[in-house]
Amino acid sequence: xxxxxxxxxxxxxxxxxxxxxxxxxxxxxxxxxxxxxxxxxxxxxxxxxxxxxxxxxxxxxxxxxxxxxxxxxxxxxxxxxxxxxxxxxxxxxxxxxxxxxxxxxxxxxxxxxxxxxxxxxxxxxxxxxxxxxxxxxxxxxxxxxxxxxxxxxxxxxxxxxxxxxxxxxxxxxxxxxxxxxxxxxxxxxxxxxxxxxxxxxxxxxxxxxxxxxxxxxxxxxxxxxx
Amino acid sequence: xxxxxxxxxxxxxxxxxxxxxxxxxxxxxxxxxxxxxxxxxxxxxxxxxxxxxxxxxxxxxxxxxxxxxxxxxxxxxxxxxxxxxxxxxxxxxxxxxxxxxxxxxxxxxxxxxxxxxxxxxxxxxxxxxxxxxxxxxxxxxxxxxxxxxxxxxxxxxxxxxxxxxxxxxxxxxxxxxxxxxxxxxxxxxxxxxxxxxxxxxxxxxxxxxxxxxxxxxxxxxxxxxxxxxxxxxxxxxxxxxxxxxxxxxxxxxxxxxxxxxxxxxxxxxxxxxxxxxxxxxxxxxxxxxxxxxxxxxxxxxxxxxxxxxxxxxxxxxxxxxxxxxxxxxxxxxxxxxxxxxxxxxxxxxxxxxxxxxxxxxxxxxxxxxxxxxxxxxxxxxxxxxxxxxxxxxxxxxxxxxxxxxxxxxxxxxxxxxxxxxxxxxxxxxxxxxxxxxxxxxxxxxxxxxxxxxxxxxxxxxxxxxxxxxxxxxxxxxxxxxxxxxxxxxxxxxxxxxxxxxxxxxxxxxxxxxxxxxxxxxxxxxxxxxxxxxxxxxxxxxxxxxxxxxxxxxxxxxxxxxxxxxxxxxxxxxxxxxxxxxxxxxxxxxxxxxxxxxxxxxxxxxxxxxxxxxxxxxxxxxxxxxxxxxxxxxxxxxxxxxxxxxxxxxxxxxxxxxxxxxxxxxxxxxxxxxxxxxxxxxxxxxxxxxxxxxxxxxxxxxxxxxxxxxxxxxxxxxxxxx
Numbered sequence: 025x026x027x028x029x030x031x032x033x034x035x036x037x038x039x040x041x042x043x044x045x046x047x048x049x050x051x052x053x054x055x056x057x058x059x060x061x062x063x064x065x066x067x068x069x070x071x072x073x074x075x076x077x078x079x080x081x082x083x084x085x086x087x088x089x090x091x092x093x094x095x096x097x098x099x100x101x102x103x104x105x106x107x108x109x110x111x112x113x114x115x116x117x118x119x120x121x122x123x124x125x126x127x128x129x130x131x132x133x134x135x136x137x138x139x140x141x142x143x144x145x146x147x148x149x150x151x152x153x154x155x156x157x158x159x160x161x162x163x164x165x166x167x168x169x170x171x172x173x174x175x176x177x178x179x180x181x182x183x184x185x186x187x188x189x190x191x192x193x194x195x196x197x198x199x200x201x202x203x204x205x206x207x208x209x210x211x212x213x214x215x216x217x218x219x220x221x222x223x224x225x226x227x228x229x230x231x232x233x234x235x236x237x238x239x240x241x242x243x244x245x246x247x248x249x250x
Numbered sequence: 251x252x253x254x255x256x257x258x259x260x261x262x263x264x265x266x267x268x269x270x271x272x273x274x275x276x277x278x279x280x281x282x283x284x285x286x287x288x289x290x291x292x293x294x295x296x297x298x299x300x301x302x303x304x305x306x307x308x309x310x311x312x313x314x315x316x317x318x319x320x321x322x323x324x325x326x327x328x329x330x331x332x333x334x335x336x337x338x339x340x341x342x343x344x345x346x347x348x349x350x351x352x353x354x355x356x357x358x359x360x361x362x363x364x365x366x367x368x369x370x371x372x373x374x375x376x377x378x379x380x381x382x383x384x385x386x387x388x389x390x391x392x393x394x395x396x397x398x399x400x401x402x403x404x405x406x407x408x409x410x411x412x413x414x415x416x417x418x419x420x421x422x423x424x425x426x427x428x429x430x431x432x433x434x435x436x437x438x439x440x441x442x443x444x445x446x447x448x449x450x451x452x453x454x455x456x457x458x459x460x461x462x463x464x465x466x467x468x469x470x471x472x473x474x475x476x477x478x479x480x481x482x483x484x485x486x487x488x489x490x491x492x493x494x495x496x497x498x499x500x501x502x503x504x505x506x507x508x509x510x511x512x513x514x515x516x517x518x519x520x521x522x523x524x525x526x527x528x529x530x531x532x533x534x535x536x537x538x539x540x541x542x543x544x545x546x547x548x549x550x551x552x553x554x555x556x557x558x559x560x561x562x563x564x565x566x567x568x569x570x571x572x573x574x575x576x577x578x579x580x581x582x583x584x585x586x587x588x589x590x591x592x593x594x595x596x597x598x599x600x601x602x603x604x605x606x607x608x609x610x611x612x613x614x615x616x617x618x619x620x621x622x623x624x625x626x627x628x629x630x631x632x633x634x635x636x637x638x639x640x641x642x643x644x645x646x647x648x649x650x651x652x653x654x655x656x657x658x659x660x661x662x663x664x665x666x667x668x669x670x671x672x673x674x675x676x677x678x679x680x681x682x683x684x685x686x687x688x689x690x691x692x693x694x695x696x697x698x699x700x701x702x703x704x705x706x707x708x709x710x711x712x713x714x715x716x717x718x719x720x721x722x723x724x725x726x727x728x729x730x731x732x733x734x735x736x737x738x739x740x741x742x743x744x745x746x747x748x749x750x751x752x753x754x755x756x757x758x759x760x761x762x763x764x765x766x767x768x769x770x771x772x773x774x775x776x777x778x779x780x781x782x783x784x785x786x787x788x789x790x791x792x793x794x795x796x797x798x799x800x801x802x803x804x805x806x807x808x809x810x811x812x813x814x815x816x817x818x819x820x821x822x823x824x825x826x827x828x829x830x831x832x833x834x835x836x837x838x839x840x841x842x843x844x845x846x847x848x849x850x851x852x853x854x855x856x857x858x859x860x861x862x863x864x865x866x867x868x869x870x871x872x873x874x875x876x877x878x879x880x881x882x883x884x885x886x887x888x889x890x891x892x893x894x895x896x897x898x899x900x901x902x903x904x905x906x907x908x909x910x911x912x913x914x915x916x917x918x919x920x921x922x923x924x925x926x927x928x929x930x931x932x933x934x935x936x937x938x939x940x941x942x943x944x945x946x947x948x949x950x951x952x953x954x955x956x957x958x959x960x961x962x963x964x965x966x967x968x969x970x971x
Contacts, residue, residue, distance in 0.1 A: 033477075033480075033481055033568060033569065034477055034481070036395075036396065036480065036659060037659060039660075040659070040660065044661075057567075073659075074397055075394070075395040075476075075477065075480070077477065078395055078475070078477025078480070133387075133390075133653075133654050134390050134391075134394055134653075134654045134655075134656070135653060135654070136652075136653055136654070136656045136657055136658060137653055163658050165394075165656040165658055165659065167394070220661065221658045221659075221661055224661070226675060227661055227663060227664055227675070229792075
């Protein structure tokens with residue numbers, strides 16, 4: 025089963041994500057350059073973190089107009105699992121695949137630190153192995169990571185079960201402490217924290233098992249490739 | 251900013267005619283202190299640069315170390331002091347960019363950044379605060395965008411940097427030995443300029459950096475663009491994989507003048523180039539401006555005609571400009587044309603090799619009396635003094651700084667910033683530990699012992715992670731070298747470092763000299779900054795949570811060496827006293843012993859004693875583990891000393907080892923066998939940091955209160971001043 029890792033100019037977590045997919049979870053992953061079409065036989069798409077186009081104008085806004093986004097939208101419509109991490113989340117939001125917007129952190133600074141997530145929706149292709157409200161120790165690293173939605177949209181998100189992850193405590197001023205959301209269908213998920221930085225015990229000072237379930241959920245959904 | 255009169259005469263005699271205007275600009279850039287090292291080079295040769303793991307290649311700006319299994323680590327250190335003092339955001343950011351390109355030009359991928367920052371007294375001085383804040387943001391914005399983790403560093407404040415800034419940046423690269431660029435070129439190969447466009451920013455930057463900072467020459471400061479740098483990194487590594495690069499050099503100080511002349515000189519070739527082929531940001535630039543512009547994010551590449559098309563395709567993919575600006579000739583001349591007209595035609599060895607100076611030196615007068623001490627007022631409440639120290643800008647946690655740096659990207663960071671050295675995992679299963687350290691307060695009192703101390707401290711830090719030091723980087727920062735007293739301090743520091751390198755067999759793999767660091771109030775204190783790289787074959791010592799009943803053992807003697815200590819300078823406002831000195835035999839024995847013990851894998855953590863002495867080192871363990879301790883000061887090995895000296899002496903070669911009680915006997919047996927000075931000085935328990943002497947309580951502090959102060963004081967100072 026093939027997982028595409030989309031690479032934009034300025035992506036910088038693409039190699040980390042690829043390593044985790046292939047060397048840790050044995051997915052058949054491949055890099056997909058943003059100007060080329062997505063391969064037809066792809067089973068899942070991941071938009072990794074980084075600074076696409078150097079965060080010019082606003083994080084993710086230029087990449088949202090890359091040629092590959094048309095294909096990503098088609099895949100999304102087909103129900104194929106799509107995950108955006110950090111800058112990938114920002115791109116999904118800017119391209120209209122996910123609701124809300126990501127603003128500068130309340131501190132106005134870049135923040136790199138470990139925090140805890142709470143799983144709020146365990147029905148998505150990336151959370152189906154979690155118990156509801158399970159805790160995930162995970163690092164964040166962003167400058168524009170404050171998720172914002174207006175009150176009406178927030179009500180809708182709650183009603184449609186689109187809030188996937190929340191921070192266990194206030195860290196950057198996100199609406200409702202939201203760290204990750206999904207589309208109404210649940211197959212497109214975006215999250216600010218970096219699961220690829222948390223799945224190996226060697227570099228995870230807390231516990232690497234919970235974050236591993238994000239990738240194991242995808243395995244459960246699409247199966248392992250040969 | 252031009253050549254001095256005797257230099258001009260020398261140039262005329264070497265080329266046998268009057269130089270053209272363009273030639274004069276090219277030579278002035280290349281013969282500047284910044285590019286030519288003319289004041290220091292003669293003496294730098296004393297530092298041994300060879301070692302069993304060191305790989306030497308022609309034309310490298312970075313050091314290369316063989317870490318086994320076909321892999322190499324590259325390392326380099328640079329500073330951007332003058333630009334950062336004028337425009338801290340851009341100055342610091344472009345400092346990162348420059349050192350990263352040095353790593354890239356060897357053909358290795360940059361995998362880590364370190365920074366050493368020094369400013370004036372931020373408690374009093376608004377400008378120092380502004381410089382600090384913006385330099386940190388500059389480094390964060392640049393490094394984060396590149397996706398290269400900034401994993402360690404140091405921050406220090408001292409009045410000698412008033413109205414000034416020292417911004418040192420070190421970088422580490424990693425790659426396969428077979429992918430190293432073996433610089434070579436032959437006649438008719440193409441000379442290519444790749445990356446950012448050439449503009450009027452940074453014109454004369456290297457001469458600017460070779461003068462005392464008197465005017466704020468903003469046009470000499472370069473403009474950062476990390477996005478282009480990121481594209482260059484990926485494009486060059488792709489070109490490297492396709493073997494499209496014959497020779498490569500980054501454009502730094504001196505711009506094209508320096509890159510062209512040094513590359514040609516190193517490879518013993520000539521280069522003919524046309525400034526009209528250089529992609530520029532502005533249309534009406536003169537040839538000399540193009541030649542000395544220090545616009546950022548540019549690389550010089552030499553390749554064959556046959557490989558050009560493939561290289562251009564890669565550049566097109568990343569949308570970066572790539573201009574063929576000239577070709578290789580066999581006449582060893584640097585020939586600069588505009589269209590058909592010649593603007594400069596100089597022998598490369600003349601341009602690239604300024605006449606080295608042998609400047610006079612003289613021991614500074616102030617050193618005759620500085621080691622004398624004076625009586626201080628007795629301290630009635632040590633707990634209060636401790637709180638004051640923990641809140642002081644030099645000792646307070648730097649979390650406000652490193653939280654702004656992405657230190658996780660690249661998923662190699664095993665030991666994160668905030669402790670002793672940081673540790674990265676390598677692809678061959680080994681681990682690389684690295685740390686940079688400086689100590690201008692001690693170096694001012696004794697430039698030789700101070701420099702050695704910085705070196706030993708950096709070694710102690712990597713040793714605490716279980717790593718054997720394999721290489722060092724030195725960055726020697728001093729004032730105006732033409733002042734014999736300043737030059738003497740430079741030579742003393744260099745001699746001290748040389749002695750240490752020789753005794754410990756830790757070769758110098760790279761370095762940098764930055765002179766003319768002068769502030770309106772005079773010269774900065776001698777500020778050598780030393781980086782040490784250590785290698786761990788397996789199992790780094792990752793600090794484990796300290797729990798109730800764990801034991802604390804100290805290795806090494808505490809001596810009456812308070813000169814330059816935070817206790818003297820911050821608490822007592824006194825500059826002077828005896829500088830801590832490293833006893834080489836003791837130092838080596840302690841280092842070796844700690845490494846052996848770590849290999850046995852029963853330590854919970856190891857921590858070095860440095861700034862703030864034993865009192866601060868123990869408190870750091872307590873605060874990061876949120877546990878109290880009870881320490882008996884009378885047990886601390888060393889000279890018989892007053893309480894304040896035991897608590898705050900900054901003697902070297904000392905290590906704190908934490909372990910479970912059940913392993914104590916094993917440890918003591920090993921320590922006895924290796925004949926190091928050691929003692930069990932206390933245990934961890936409760937929620938208070940307690941130092942006693944006999945039955946008398948000296949320090950009694952709540953951990954939570956201490957921790958809150960230590961963690962927040964720097965941030966509070968920046969945000970609320």
